[in-house]
Amino acid sequence: xxxxxxxxxxxxxxxxxxxxxxxxxxxxxxxxxxxxxxxxxxxxxxxxxxxxxxxxxxxxxxxxxxxxxxxxxxxxxxxxxxxxxxxxxxxxxxxxxxxxxxxxxxxxxxxxxxxxxxxxxxxxxxxxxxxxxxxxxxxxxxxxxxxxxxxxxxxxxxxxxxxxxxxxxxxxxxxxxxxxxxxxxxxxxx
Amino acid sequence: xxxxxxxxxxxxxxxxxxxxxxxxxxxxxxxxxxxxxxxxxxxxxxxxxxxxxxxxxxxxxxxxxxxxxxxxxxxxxxxxxxxxxxxxxxxxxxxxxxxxxxxxxxxxxxxxxxxxxxxxxxxxxxxxxxxxxxxxxxxxxxxxxx
Numbered sequence: 183x184x185x186x187x188x189x190x191x192x193x194x195x196x197x198x199x200x201x202x203x204x205x206x207x208x209x210x211x212x213x214x215x216x217x218x219x220x221x222x223x224x225x226x227x228x229x230x231x232x233x234x235x236x237x238x239x240x241x242x243x244x245x246x247x248x249x250x251x252x253x254x255x256x257x258x259x260x261x262x263x264x265x266x267x268x269x270x271x272x273x274x275x276x277x278x279x280x281x282x283x284x285x286x287x288x289x290x291x292x293x294x295x296x297x298x299x300x301x302x303x304x305x306x307x308x309x310x311x312x313x314x315x316x317x318x319x320x321x322x323x324x325x326x327x328x329x330x331x332x333x334x335x336x337x338x339x340x341x342x343x344x345x346x347x348x349x350x351x352x353x354x355x356x357x358x359x360x361x362x363x364x365x366x367x368x369x370x371x372x
Numbered sequence: 373x374x375x376x377x378x379x380x381x382x383x384x385x386x387x388x389x390x391x392x393x394x395x396x397x398x399x400x401x402x403x404x405x406x407x408x409x410x411x412x413x414x415x416x417x418x419x420x421x422x423x424x425x426x427x428x429x430x431x432x433x434x435x436x437x438x439x440x441x442x443x444x445x446x447x448x449x450x451x452x453x454x455x456x457x458x459x460x461x462x463x464x465x466x467x468x469x470x471x472x473x474x475x476x477x478x479x480x481x482x483x484x485x486x487x488x489x490x491x492x493x494x495x496x497x498x499x500x501x502x503x504x505x506x507x508x509x510x511x512x513x514x515x516x517x518x
Contacts, residue, residue, distance in 0.1 A: 200405075200409070200412065201405075203404075203405070203408065204401055204404075204405050207400070207401045207404050207405070211400050211401065212394075212395060212396065214396075215394060215395065215396040215400075216394050219394050228396075229396055229397060229400070232396060232400070233400070233403060233407065237404065237407050237408065237411065240404075241411065292383055295383070295387065300390060303387060303390055304390050304391050307387045307391040308391050311388070311391060323388070326384065326385045326388045326389070354381075357384065358384075
């Protein structure tokens with residue numbers, strides 16, 4: 183389904199057309215769910231948080247400043263709702279040890295991955311992402327899956343732009359390490 | 373070098389996209405829209421929630437009993453009188469034609485006698501009315517349901 187720009191639906195909702203909000207829900211529900219799930223790591227809770235967030239967004243839509251992106255504003259609500267649900271003040275973005283993250287070969291990983299079927303690729307990346315801390319999983323999904331800019335990620339998570347850049351750089355490395363470990367584990371099993 | 377980094381980034385991006393199997397339930401949107409509909413329906417309903425304590429009612433009961441006792445024990449004989457009819461002549465000289473109307477209305481009440489018991493009942497009703505107003509004004513919270 184082709185969607186119009188978010189602001190079109192926002193305007194419609196503001197004019198009293200409640201059904202227009204369904205388009206916004208359909209458009210952003212997956213990412214909202216992923217963000218919530220990355221933080222709470224429980225499907226049922228994530229769904230509840232995502233729903234509550236959409237309801238909050240609907241009730242506060244008059245406060246939405248139109249110069250910002252609706253998705254960023256919404257994801258910030260999801261992030262805050264999920265954080266308050268987990269009773270954390272904010273996510274603790276962990277440091278990654280440099281001696282670990284340099285111990286991998288990207289070419290080797292790419293070669294290994296390309297030789298696998300889609301199903302096997304999915305299994306390895308799932309293993310790797312699962313081993314990342316919840317906050318790293320959130321950042322990587324916002325960046326790669328949602329294609330959020332550094333600035334948008336910064337607005338959602340409350341981190342500074344430079345912090346987001348550094349984190350993403352380190353998470354990428356860590357993901358490669360985890361991928362390599364996943365291949366090694368499989369080889370050892372075989 | 374930069375191209376190489378971009379290629380590697382695309383590799384990771386494709387891989388992550390393949391992995392993502394996290395989807396909300398099929399009826400996710402319907403559930404939210406239902407919640408929104410419900411919130412709209414309840415938005416305009418005002419609910420007056422009684423928050424006053426039991427002792428307020430105790431006060432009302434004590435006040436009423438005291439008033440009744442006072443009204444019954446007190447000698448109200450000086451109030452035994454009949455309502456005097458107003459002089460309609462003056463009114464009808466100003467507005468001709470209304471005399472008959474007023475006379476017929478007053479005729480309905482010509483035999484009514486205002487006794488002390490009537491005054492006691494009237495006084496009690498008025499007092500209870502004001503007590504009720506007072507309690508509602510100072511101890512009832514007006515709350516809205518969203």
